[in-house]
Amino acid sequence: MKVEARILVVIGIFFGIIALVYWFTSYEDAGFLMLIGATFLGLFPGAYYLWWSHHMKPRSEDDPTATIEGGSGQIGTFPGSSIWPFIMGMGATATVLTFVFGLWLAPIAGALVLSALIGATVESRRGGTI
Amino acid sequence: MYRAKAPSRRLLTALLVAAPLVLAACNQPSYGASRGATTQGQDTFKLWSAMVTIGIVIGGIVAVLILWSVFRYRRRSEEMPKQFHENVPIEILYTVLPIIIVGFLFAFTVLTENNVDATVAAGATVTSTGKPVVDITVTAFQWGWRFDYPGLNVGVAGTTTHGPDNHGPQMVVPAGQTVQITLVSDDVVHGFYVRDFNFSRYAQPGVTNVFDLTVIHTGTYDGQCTQFCGLYHSDMLFSVRAVTPAGFEQWASSEVAAGNTLQAAGAGAGSSASNTPPPNTRQYHSNAAPAPSTKPKALA
Amino acid sequence: MTTTVERPELLTPEPAGGPDAHGPGAHGPGGAAPEHAHHEGPSGIVNWLTSTDHKVIGKSYMITSLVLFFLAGVMALVIRAQLMEPNSSVVSYQTYNELFTMHGSLMLYLFAGPFAFGGLANYIVPLQIGAPDMAFPRLNALSYWLYLGGSITMLSGFLVAGGAASFGWVAYAPLSNATNSPGAGADLWLMALALTGFSAIFTGVNLVATIFYLRAPGMTMFRMPIFTWNMLVTAILILIAFPVLFAAVVMLFCDRHFGTHIFSVQGGGSPILWQQLFWFFGHPEVYILALPYFGMVTEVIPVFSRKPLFGYRGMVFATMSIAALSTGVWAHHMFTTGVVLLPFFSLLSYLIAVPTGIKFFNWIGTMWRGQIAFAVPMLFSIGFLFAFLMGGVTGVLLASPPIDFMTHDTYFVVAHFHQVLVGTAVFAAFAGFYFWYPKMFGRMLRESWGKLHFWSLFVGFWVCYTPQYLLGLHGMPRRIATYAPDTGWTTLNVISTVGAFIMGASFLFFFVNLVVSWARPVPAGSNPWDGHTLEWFTTSPPPHHNYTHLPPIRSERPTWDYNHPEHRTVITHRTPGAPPDQPKELTGAPS
């Protein structure tokens, strides 16, 4: 996890430097703020992973000497199939079309999004990741 | 080891070949570009020509290396090639060398850029060579151009929604004198571009751009809007005519006499940000109706 | 319905495996029937609608984006037909403006990106790191449905009154406001970007999580295949760039319908802000479109040269620095606005040439002293090298503000970015497609039709775009629907159009290839190319959840090491704790 964390931290530091250089050479606010956004995008998860990499159990995927047998066990639980992403996708499409064609589409959009949210939640309670 | 170093040596030789080309400004190859009808355009041309030469040399080396590896090392047997995967000195070399080349190109760019962007101080009436500065305010609009000469009380405007055969309004300038252009837009973003000046600049709402042009010889130079600006973008042509300073005076007084003054031009076509083309629009390009509507395709 | 996935078991290399051992299929369990026989999912249309398998979603993405690619290609042919002669009237101005807007939008937003990160990466990345699926399979499915919804939304612009959006793929304010571009077409365009933007963000999150959390034991970060590395960097770029696009789209929509004045001078706003926001997204987007394709070529070249990648670490750092720099160069699209800081953006743009050059030399170093086989994926990769070389050199020219003033918004720029994008998103994309097609469908594409496809595309490519550089230098602006005969642009335009139609025709060979290969299948086996990376270890197509067995992972090419134990990759400096029993004589430079 240390390599992953460092990549994100370095991204944050790089954009921090670029943001400062940009600000003090141009005093242009839009670009500066977006660069600061990119800085935080690197620093927040990077700092968390860095902290976590010192506290977590060593992972076999970070160990160059790890063996396939040594890493055996359960990877995780995966959903086999689900209709809800499709319903959600159509609901999102109907939602944006409401903005273009008018409110008459809103009930359809709302119904699709709501049923997808409920359906996916119920499905998740029976186990599995998103 | 010895063989793999050859490309870098070739690169060095190439640089040595390129350097005199950069210096010998007179007979630089044009590679299809204009040599520049303004002093600023000539500066840009020198940079262009030198950089294309360097680009051809470096690109050529890389292309030869690719071709060489492709033909020399094509599979002739099932023999296993040596499984090498790195050569640190060479890797460092082809990291550092490009940084040096890039630094050189950047320095050259900045020098040229300073010349191209240099403007006579705002409000100055003469240049350092003692010649008067002609101020022109260029206004781009959908779809045409307006050229105002505040010092001379002259204003010329022209709409251009007549198809590409119409060459649009003309901006007249004195040759050999610095012209300071103030570029603005009435509506959307347009692009002021004259091919022979090797120069373009956006005309934008809310932004006033100022730049200098010094046309060297008399003549007519075609210009066109380069930034897509809506339905008749393709027709947004204009031209620049450089005349002798005496001819310029003569032209200005004849325009005033003809009533093409600042107010007249301002009140003329195109000063509004309206989307509707002027009534004299000829939509000759339409393939459907012989006498098409002058309005753009019905929009909601 | 959920499945709990166990780690795959180890498959030890057979000591007698010789150089002609082609894959574990010849040796046993890797090619054996998958143990997941209990997974009896739905089939047909229901499977397509409900599948959360990254392989099914990846294929859906690829098919959808290829369909959109061909639509956009047909639009390009109409555009070239219109420009073939002066004062042409193949289409009206309005139609022309809609066509080039939709051509650019389909190619950039709906084909080049989604084909790479939704299609091939979705399929290949979990395989390359030994993962059973993406980290969030249902989010992955949602990405696809948002993408499909967005694509249909964008295309439906052609059906509404007023036609599709006609302000270019960059939608500069204030041309894109409600006064200058009224009508539902523009709104549909914006909404399509919102949907596909979220689809891209979800895919980006998914790729990062998959690469961080689902690697097989021993698959350290610096043993990941370069394609996976490039997709990780691309995913991070997506997370930096697409939220900005979404914000800009929302602002523009509010300007259009809710009375805000964010981008209008009259209300105190700033049209330049749109350009800042758009290009802060738009330039990283260029690399979001390019990096996955660099990755594909980097997978293909070593396999067909029968050598490990030259300069693996340099390649990774080059990718990262290209991505980092690409986020600091957005305003090189705005040099001619006169309001941006020229030296800053110019220097950063120039610097991108350095890591790009490193990539070129690494590709050459990989081929150097190899045994290069000219299979179709390799041909497309070499085509990419030449196309991208030309596009790259002209790109360095454009990093110089004075040269940009001279060529901005002319056909010079059109030729430049088409050579870059066709080089990556067409040549490299088809290198990847021909390379991984056997893995995805378990059958080979025909080499002969593939070669016809490549050579006609390659010829058409140069005939089409080389004249456009000259047209730009002769003063032809981009996005004009027609020009006067006395401009002298006719001959070059005719040549360019002929080239475009040759390129169009080359895809007929591709279709024939698909049909012939499907009608009379040639089984691929698990490892038809003697591949290096993990995906060639499993069956073609892989079973549900991908792996029943894995080889030991001791370098960035575990499948090769398994099949060629005597030519194993031994990279001691990269794995400080590696077991000491590895032979050392195979490392190092050629003597």
Ligand SMILES: [Cu+2]
């Ligand atoms: Cu215009």
